[in-house]
Amino acid sequence: MDQEKYDKMLKRARIKRRESINRQFEIDMEKYQKTLIYALKSVKDQARPDTWSSAHKNCFRCSIGKGESEKHIRKKFERYLEWRKLGAVVFTELRLKDGSRPDLIVCLNNGSVFIEEIVESEKEASLLIKEKKYPFPIRIVRG
Secondary structure, three states: OOHHHHHHHHHHHHHHHHHHHHHHHHHHHHHHOOOHHHHHHHHHHHEOOOOOOHHHOOOOOOOOEOOEOHHHHHHHHHHHHHHHHOOOEEEEOOOEOOOOOOOEEEEOOOOOEEEEEEEOOOOHHHHHHHHHHOOOOEEEEEO
């Protein structure tokens, strides 16, 4: 076999190997994106660094005062318990980089993350602003 044919054969083999590695990487990445670890990393990336702590996961917190009614707090706790019973990881009132503080951030075992906002008397315009501002899909729960 002459050198030129040998070099072409080696080049084709390298290209095939690189394509195989890239395919395997894409498969592995797709599997990783469907895990709870990926979901938690996504939340961490959006949380304010000075307030982030993985110890906050699955801890219930609320603001008692003029900002939240007792009905709102109870509904938030009810939704928190529901998600915990289903095995989800939940953050309550986690401060995000953009300054927002959603009621619940829910991380599921399949890697998906979404926000639940408990709404009693909030105006539609306020909800639309939150929907644009929040880094994850938002679900509205009527109080």
